[in-house]
Amino acid sequence: METYTFLRQFADSWMLLALFIFFIGTWFWAFRPGSRPMHDDAANSIFRHEDAPADDGGALSQDNNTDPEGQK
Template structure:
């Protein structure tokens, strides 16, 4: 059996099974019961600094009033 035939057979059988298992694993991981808070945080991350822009991390930390904290 030459190399091409071996790789073709491997891709048609075992690699298809591996890719299907990987897809099912990713879907189960995304829809697991404990991931709602992580998914909500990722979905709302673009709105986090909507009222004012984020500070530049290179700037010195700004003191906060007790009302803001």
């Protein structure tokens, strides 16, 4: 049996089954009962700094667009 034919038959049968099982497994993992708080936290993460902007963490100054050494 030549390599292409073997790989084609493998992809059409066992690999299709393996990927389908992987898909179903990830679906069940994502929608498991204990994951609701994690999904709610991810959904609301964009609203965490609604009242005040997030800390820039040492980024460039927005007032005069200079780098930390003061050069333009």
